Amino acid sequence: MSDSLVTIREVSGHVGQSVRIGAWLQRKRSSGKIAFLQLRDGTGFIQGVVAKTEVSEDTWEQAGKLTQESSLYVTGLVKEEPRSPSGYELVVEGIEIIQVTQDYPITPKEHGVDFLMDHRHLWLRSPKQRAVLTIRAEIKRAVNEYFDTNGFTQVDPPILTPTSAEGTTNLFHTKYFDEDAYLTQSGQLYMEAAAMALGKVYSFGPTFRAEKSKTRRHLIEFWMIEPEMAFVDLEQSLRIQEQFVAHVVQSVVQNCRPELTTLERDISKLEAIQAPFPRITYDEAIEFLNQNGFEVPWGEDFGAPHETAIAQAHDRPVFITHYPASIKSFYMKPDPNRPEVVLCADMIAPEGYGEIIGGSQRIDDPELMAQRFEEHKLPLEAYQWYMDLRTYGTVPHSGFGLGLERTVAWICGLEHVRETIAFPRTLYRLYP
Numbered sequence: 522m523s524d525s526l527v528t529i530r531e532v533s534g535h536v537g538q539s540v541r542i543g544a545w546l547q548r549k550r551s552s553g554k555i556a557f558l559q560l561r562d563g564t565g566f567i568q569g570v571v572a573k574t575e576v577s578e579d580t581w582e583q584a585g586k587l588t589q590e591s592s593l594y595v596t597g598l599v600k601e602e603p604r605s606p607s608g609y610e611l612v613v614e615g616i617e618i619i620q621v622t623q624d625y626p627i628t629p630k631e632h633g634v635d636f637l638m639d640h641r642h643l644w645l646r647s648p649k650q651r652a653v654l655t656i657r658a659e660i661k662r663a664v665n666e667y668f669d670t671n672g673f674t675q676v677d678p679p680i681l682t683p684t685s686a687e688g689t690t691n692l693f694h695t696k697y698f699d700e701d702a703y704l705t706q707s708g709q710l711y712m713e714a715a716a717m718a719l720g721k722v723y724s725f726g727p728t729f730r731a732e733k734s735k736t737r738r739h740l741i742e743f744w745m746i747e748p749e750m751a752f753v754d755l756e757q758s759l760r761i762q763e764q765f766v767a768h769v770v771q772s773v774v775q776n777c778r779p780e781l782t783t784l785e786r787d788i789s790k791l792e793a794i795q796a797p798f799p800r801i802t803y804d805e806a807i808e809f810l811n812q813n814g815f816e817v818p819w820g821e822d823f824g825a826p827h828e829t830a831i832a833q834a835h836d837r838p839v840f841i842t843h844y845p846a847s848i849k850s851f852y853m854k855p856d857p858n859r860p861e862v863v864l865c866a867d868m869i870a871p872e873g874y875g876e877i878i879g880g881s882q883r884i885d886d887p888e889l890m891a892q893r894f895e896e897h898k899l900p901l902e903a904y905q906w907y908m909d910l911r912t913y914g915t916v917p918h919s920g921f922g923l924g925l926e927r928t929v930a931w932i933c934g935l936e937h938v939r940e941t942i943a944f945p946r947t948l949y950r951l952y953p
Contacts, residue, residue, distance in 0.1 A: 678708030880921025
């Protein structure tokens with residue numbers, strides 16, 4: 522046996538061998554002559570079995586001292602164990618304690634949400650939270666894989682901006698030396714500029730909304746994936762969106778089966794997420810809602826109950842297209858055959874998780890864009906660079922934005938987005 526550490530994830534390659542693992546004790550039970558140590562090392566979980574008659578007196582004594590979240594090096598023989606969730610077990614030969622932990626705050630009993638959020642730095646160690654963060658990392662890997670292998674170039678837009686992408690006031694203000702600046706709420710406008718240079722681009726980074734919202738779908742700081750594509754119309758964009766989302770979901774199904782099992786996720790519902798996705802227009806959505814107990818006048822946006830009702834009629838994400846121009850952003854292109862609606866779509870996730878993608882074909886006519894600036898009272902001097910994109914070589918182009926945390930919540934089957942990111946920022950929480 523070498524002195525180098527083996528991770529729990531790697532033990533399958535060491536059956537019949539003695540290995541040394543750095544770990545924490547998740548929990549312990551003992552029958553007097555045998556102790557069962559539930560160990561974790563960040564890569565996985567394994568049971569270590571300590572038999573009093575087969576180890577030294579010192580090793581048995583060390584096992585007895587271990588408490589929840591104590592840290593240790595453990596040496597043992599790897600053997601196959603079909604009854605174990607991982608399929609393997611460690612026959613312990615030696616224990617070297619690093620630290621015996623006293624009074625670990627998060628015990629196996631039930632704790633309230635506020636207590637767990639105050640101890641988020643420790644709550645992350647639990648099997649469920651580890652599973653969520655592992656799936657989040659796989660989603661991010663799959664996002665990059667899809668775009669990097671489909672002709673997109675990743676571009677990083679600024680986080681500090683002089684203006685708002687959406688023309689709203691929900692911005693975090695800061696001073697940029699002697700100027701006003703804001704934390705970005707979207708990289709979209711900058712990505713449009715990048716698309717005019719590189720064709721197909723995407724950004725993947727943090728965004729910020731100073732909305733005083735307390736719903737289970739909202740965070741103050743969250744991550745967005747924002748592709749922009751030159752020479753692409755709405756129809757082509759929708760096909761890319763459904764292929765992209767299906768790729769991400771199936772990557773998680775393929776690569777995170779143990780984590781989905783830990784979360785008790787119904788994997789069959791995820792396996793059903795295959796392109797193409799169903800589509801309905803805003804008009805059809807209004808008709809459906811009004812037939813199903815909702816009174817929604819034409820021209821109003823949909824709330825969470827409306828999106829959930831529409832989603833429940835489908836077993837995969839559904840696109841709602843052609844919303845009224847009056848409730849959508851200034852840069853969305855009107856339908857040439859019906860200017861009161863725009864060439865846009867929201868993708869609604871199944872199972873009540875709401876909108877995960879918003880996208881549209883962008884206005885490419887410089888005169889119409891100038892008109893929109895007047896209608897929305899946007900300062901032309903702040904957006905002159907954006908107008909230049911229509912002045913110098915304008916082309917049809919489309920883009921969309923996917924919210925990472927809502928996507929993680931849906932794929933993991935979580936009730937609230939606060940568990941989808943390591944250290945969530947919500948309306949009343951900036952600690953830890």
